[in-house]
Amino acid sequence: MRYKLFWCIPLWILFIAQQAYSQVVWRSVAGSIHFTSDAPLELIEAQSNELKGILKPSDGSFAFAVEISSFQGFNSALQREHFNENYLESHRYPKATFAGRIIEDVDFSRPGTYTIRAKGVLTVHGIEHERIIRSEVVLTQNELRLTSAFTVPLADHHISIPHIVHQKIAEEINVKVSAVFKQVP
C-alpha cells in the first residue's frame, strides 16, 4: 500500500505540471486599436485603448474584444455620434471581436520575433466573417508584444454608407492593432 502511494507521487506531479502548463494564459495588459478611413474628401481616425485580449499558448487559441463606444478621436463629436448610432449601431452590437486560433505552431517559451497568422472569426456590427490576420509578435521572457495591420471592407459587415457621404468615408477601413500580453497563471 505504501509502495503504491510512493509510485503515485511522480505521476501526480506530472499531472499537476501538465495541468499547470496547459492552463497558462497570456492576458493583455495594454491594448489599443486604431482605425483610419482615408476617403477622397476626409480622413477619419479614431482609437480605443480598451482592447482586451487573451491568448492560450497550449493550443494557439486567442480572443480579442473592444467596446465600440470606447473609440475616441473623431474629427467631431457629431462624427463620433454617427459612428456609434448610424454605422456601427453600438447599442445593438456593443463589441467587435476576433477569436480563433493561430495557424503556425509557435513555441511561446522561446523569446524571439515571429510573424504569425491568426485565423478566426471577426465580428463587427454583428456580422461574422472568417479572416486570417497577419501579426508581428515579439516574445520576451515575460511579455508578448503584438502588432498587426489589416483592412475591413465595410460592405462585408453590412455597414452601409449613405450615398451623400460616400466621398467622406472609405469603403475599406485600415485597422492597426497593438497589444502587450503578460503571463497569467
Added chain:
Amino acid sequence: MRWIRWFLLLLLWSIYSGSVLSQHLFFRTYENDGADRLQEPSCLLQTSDGAIWIGDEQGLWYFDGQQFVFQAVSDSLVGRRVTALMEDRMGRLWIGYAHGAIYQRVPGSLPTPWLPEEGWPAASITGFALDKEQNLWWSTYGEGVYCSKGGYVYQFGIDDGLPAKDIYTIKSDALHRIVVAHDKGISYLGWKNGQKKDLRHFTKANGLPDDIIRTLLPGGDGGCWVGGYEGGVAYFHPDKQQASLLPASWPGGTVVGMVDFGQADLWVATTNKGLLHWRSDIQAWDTNEVTNWSNTHIQHFSADAEGNFWILCRNKGIASANRRITLQSIDIPSPQCISASDQWVWIGTTEGLFRYEPQYETIQHLVKDANIISMYNDAAGRLWLGTFGQGCLLFDPSTLSVARLGESEGLSNGNILSITSNGKDIWLATLGGVYQTSISNNDHAHSKPVFKHLSHIPSLGQSFIYCTLTDDYQRTWFGSDGKGLSVLYPNGQAEQFMHRVDSSIVKTVYSIASDHSGTIWASTDAGEVLFLQDGVFHSAPFTSSHHAGSFISLATDASGYLLMIHARGIDFWDSENKEIIHFNGAVGLDGFKPPLNGISQPLNQENWILSEKQLVRYHSLNGNFRQSSITTITGVSIFMQPIAFRQQNKFRHNENNLVISFTGFWFTDPDDISYRYILEGFDRDWIYTEDQQVVYSNLPPGTYHFQVQSASNGFFENASTDEYTFTIAKPLWQRFWFVFLIGSMALAIVWQLLKRREQRMQREASLVKEKIESQFQALKSQINPHFLFNSFNTLVSLIEDKPTDAVKYVEKLSDFYRNILQYRESDLVELQTEMQLVQDFCYLLEHRYGNNLRIIYPSTPTKGWMIVPFALQILVENAVKHNVISKTQPLSVQISVDEDDYIWVANPIQPKLTQETSTGFGIASIRKRYSLLTNTPILVDKTPAFFKVGIPLLKTHSL
C-alpha cells in the same frame, strides 16, 4: 520418348521467346551539364504558349526542348525550392515555393510576388487549382488548404473539419470542384451558397484503394483517378460516392503521377515499381516499363499537349517519350509482312511465319520453308499467306494446319505480293495479274478454294500487280507496274487511273490507302505520294524531302488518317488540320527499314509496323493532342536590352535595332523544327531559317508586323503563328506638326524682320525729312534779316569802338555759320559741340545786349552725351526772341543738366509788349526729331514766372 519431344519444344520456345525484349516507350533523357544543372527537379508544367517550366531545388527553369534556362527571380529566392506550378486562364504562371512563397509570372515578364494581406503560408505549397468562379486555391504540406475569394484568403484546416493538414495535391475536376488528397483519403472543398465552407470527405470506406492518397487525376466525367500510398489506383466519382478499383492486383509501389490518354489508356508512375500501364484489352497491368524505371525515385509524371510523357526522377533527371510509339528490338530473319489479330501479331519472313503474342512477349516460328511476302487475316481468323513463288498458303491458327493453294486451285502465278478482301471475296495481287476467290464457299476447312484469274478485265492489268486494297465502299483497288491504278467496283465494272492533273502519266503504284474521307492515296516507284480526285492524280500537299528516293508503304491509323512508312521513318498526315508529324530517330526508330507490307491494318487503336530490327506499335491518339509545334515569340530586345514586349510596342526613331527571339515548341522532335518569318513593311517574302532569332538593324520609321511560324518537317501550311506589331516613330523633325511649327515660326520671323525693316525705313525717311526741315528752318532763322541786321549793327559799332573785338565778332559769326553748315547733316552731335555752338551764338548776342543778357552754363561735365544739333541754340534763341531784355529787365538764361540726364534751358518770363509772332516751330521740331531717336519725351515746364524746356541727353552707346 515423350519427354524428349517436350524438351525440344521447350528449347525451341525458349530460344525464340528469349530473343525479344518487351515493348517499351522510347525515353529520351535530357542532359544539362555544368554549373547550370537541374537539382532534384520535382515539378513540371507545359504552359499554353508551349514552354515547359520545371521547378527544382534552386528555383524555376524554362525548357524549350534544347536548353534549360534558369529564371532568376530575386535574390531572396535564390536556392528556394519550387514545389508547385499552375497556369491560369489568362496565361499567368503561378509558382509555389517550399517555404510558402507564391509568385506569378505574366507572359513576357519576370515573376513577381503575389502577396495577399493575410500573408503566405509557412509551409510548402503542394499545388494550385482554380474553381468555377476562378478563385485561386492552394494546398500546403502542414497548413491544409487556402482559398483566395472576394479579396480574402481563407483557410481550410483541421478546425474546419479537414481530416489532415498535410495535403499532397490539389486538383480541379471536370466540373471545377476542388479535390485534395491527404493521409485520410480525399476531400472535396467548396463554398455552400458562396459563403459557408463546405467539406466532404471520402476514405477507404468509400472504396478508395488506400487511406493515404498521394495523387489525383481528374477524369472527363467529373470523377477522379486516385493513387494511393500502397493500395494502387481507383476511379472515384463523388456523385456515386464509391470508388471502383481496377480488376487486377496492384503490382505495388506508391503512386506519384498518373496520365490518362482516354479510352482506358492509363499510365501510372510509382516510386519503386517504375511506370505501369493499365491495359484495358487484357484487363491487367503492363509492367514492361518497370525495369527501366524501378528504383529511380520518380518525382513527377505527366503528359504534355503533344502526347509526350514527362518524367522527373532523382536518378535519371528528366526524360520524355511519345505515347504514340512503343517499340522493341526483334531478331527475326528478313521480316517481310505483318498482320495483327486480337490476340496475336503475325510476321511473315523469308523463313516462314512467326507468331508474336504481345501479352506474354513470346514469339514462335509456326510455318517454315515459306517465303511469305503478303498476308491477310480473314473474318474467320484464318491467315491467307502470299508467298514469293510458292503460291498461297491458308493457315488456320486454331489447328496450326496449313493448306497450300497453287496451280491446281487455279492460281497459275505463285508470286503473291498483296492480298485483300471485302469479307466475301478475296483478291490476290500477283506478278501475273489478279486472282479472285470467294470466302463464303469455303466454310469447310477441308475444301480448298478455287481461284479465278480476272484476265477478262483488261483495265486491271495482267502482269505485275503490286498491291491491292478494298475500301469502305467495297471498291477494290489495284496498283500495277505499267498500268497505274485500277479499281473494281462491286458491280463488276472496272476503271483505270493513270493521269495526273498535269496530264503526265503515273505508271507504277506500290501502295494504296483509303483514308477516313474515302480519298484514295497511292505511292509511286519514284517515292511520291499522290491522291485521287475527280479521276486524276494530285500530288500530296506535304511532299517533302523526307520521302525522296525510297518507296513508301501507305496505311491508315485507327482514326482513318494516313500513315506513311519509309526508310526515314513514319509520317502521320491529318488531312483535316493539314498537319504532318514525322517520327524518326527522336522517337527511337533505329535503322528503320520497313518492307513494303510492313504495316498492319489498324486494330484496337494500333498499327503494328515492321522494320528489319524493330517491331513498332503505333498508338493513335484521339482527342485534342497537338500535331504541330507551337510558335511563340519569346523575347524582343532593343539594342541588346530586353523589353517587356507584350506591353510595349512603340519605339523612338533611334530605337530601331531589334532582336526578336522565337521558339517553336515541339518536344516530340525539337531538332526537327525550322522557322520562317516575315516583317511586313520590310521583308518582301517569308525568310526561312533554323535560327531562333532575327536581327533587324536600322529600321526606318514606320509600322511593322512581324510574323513567325515554326514547323517540323518543313511543312508550314497551317503552322502556328505568333506575331508582334510595333511602330518606330518618325524623328521629331519628320513629324508633320514639327515641320509645320518650324515653318510657321520661320515665316513669322521673316515677316517680323520685314515689318521692322519697313518701320525703320519709314522712320529714317521721316528723320531725313525732319532734318531737312530743321536745317531749312535753322538756316532760315539764322539768315533771317533781323538777326543779320542786328549782327551787322553790332558789328558797325564795334568796328568803330573796338576794332579788335570787331574782328573777333566776325570770326565768331563765321564760326557760327560754319557750324551750322557743318552739323546740319548730322542726326546727333556731341553735347560739347552743341555747347560750343551755343556759346558762339551767345557771344554774338552778348555783344548786342551787353550785360543785360546772362547765359549760365552747366557746371557738370558734358562729355559723352549726345544731343540733336541746334536744339539748345533754338531754345536760347527762343528765350531771347520772346522776352524783354533791357537794363531794367535783364534776362538770365540758365542751362543746366539734372540727374535724370536732361538738359534744361530755363528763363524767367518777361513778355515783350509786342509779341513777336511765333511759328512754334522750334520746340515742335526738336520734339519730332527726338521722337524718331528715343522714347524719352521732351519736357516743357511753364509757370507764370518761368519757362523751362528739358531735353533728354542721349548716351553715345545707347544709339
